[in-house]
Amino acid sequence: MFSKKRLEEVLVYTFFIFIPFGIRKVEAVFVYPWGAKPIFLYMIDVAIMVLFVVWCMRKGWRDIPLSLTTKALFVFGGSAMLSLVFAFHRGLGMYTLLHLLSGIFLYFYFSSHPFLKREVIFRAILVGVALQTCVGLLQFKLQKSIGISYFGESLFGISIPGTATFYFGVQKLVRVPGTFLHPNIFGAFLFMGSLLTLYFFLRSKKTISVFGWSLLYYATNLLLLLTFSRSSITTIAMLTVIYSLVANRKHHLEIARVAVVWVFVLFTLWGMFGNVLKARFENSFNELSYKHRVIYNEIGVQVVKERPLLGVGIGNFTDYAFRGKLYQARELTISYLYQPIHNLYLLIAAEIGVIGLFAFLSFLVLLLGTRMREIMRDEKTLALSCIIGGFLILGLADHYFWDLEQGIIMFWSVLGLFGLQEN
DSSP states (O other), X not given: OOOHHHHHHHHHXXXXXXXXXXXXXXEEEEEETTEEEEEEEEHHHHHHHHHHHHHHHTTGGGGSOOOHHHHHHHHHHHHHHHGGGGOSOHHHXXXXXXXXXXXXXXXXHHXXXXXXXXXXXXXXXXXXXXXXXXXXXXXXXXXXXOSOGGGTOOOOBTTSTXXXXXXXXXXXXXXXXXXXXXXXXXXXXXXHHHHHHHHHHHHOOSHHHHHHHHHHHHHHHHHHHHTTOHHHHHHHHHHHHHHHHHHHHHHTTTHHHHHHHHHHHHHHHHHHHHHHHHHHHHTGGGSHHHHHHHHHHHHHHHHHHHSTTTOSOTTOHHHHHHHTTTTGGGTOOSGGGOOOOSOHHHHHHHHHHHHHHHHHHHHHHHHHHHTHHHHHHOHHHHHHHHHHHHHHHHTTTOOHHHHSHHHHHHHHHHHHHXXXXXX
8 A cells, every 4th residue: 555655756756747748628718809718727737736635634834934935935926916906807817826826836845845856756757758759759740730639739730720830931840839738838848858868868877778868868859959949949058058067077978978969969950950940040030920029028018117016917918908909009900919928027027017026036046046055066956957047048038937837837846846855
């Protein structure tokens, strides 16, 4: 028979394996003047509820330290809740708030857990990475969804509206999402998987182990590049170099393995899709997606100026901008162009105010600062700090860590694992 402790460990490790699988069911629909937004219940939401019950049964709140870091997080969560007072669409605001609070709970759950081991959790995450690698490579080969909607895969294809694509000359290519809602979130997940694989790759000694980790590292990074997510590609390039430079003190010979694998990755990609990747970056500033991001940021700055202290209400930026004709004033008149700011920090400021943004940034600084010395000594902490740094960079160009379920779970779970003090 499993003990309560062992059963909880199994639940946690299973939770991390299934983070990438966006299994969901539509529970309601919020109707707007320009369209509708479905409200999903994710399978992972049910898993969080189970973890919450387990946490309550062992009175896990007693393990939360009342530190400055915790107080800053409370102020941040309080600002998000208070912003609902000013929200026009409170139903949508409550839905977004519940997802944020579930993320904050995951931070407290993991950071104060009495017996979890980070390295075992890394392995659980990489089981999901390996499965997603197989899914993503097959999706890219077929250039369409592969029929596993029961695992959360969205229906997509070159001729299907809403599919993330880009043009290479006259050829249209699909950007694969795995079982995530969007290729950019998939790219963030593969970025995390790449650095965790690198952690084990550098530490492996046996030949069979070296071969296995090098194969996963190769496949993960190849697929990351094939998502054609410019932010994820740029971020993995920077953080791999930083991680390798710090780890070089202990693994200066093993770093050569990393270089060899990247040579094979780039050789494979450039041999098949070099011109495509080159075109993806060369045309970055001329694409409509970039121009729209600039416009969304301009709208965000205007909204912050109009509602600086407590924002327009969590989850209500798009609604506020539409009702205030901020999109229309910038010639954005098609419904699918009514999107949030593609900048995590500006979106937080717009929706819950500069007080909430300041509390959020203070929490991050305090959290990272408490373990700054450990980053140089402990490789698990180094890997997690690099992942957090990458997530914060990715937040400059997208919003999924704030308002999309899988992004929220990844972000707050990694923060919790970073804060975890292993016994």
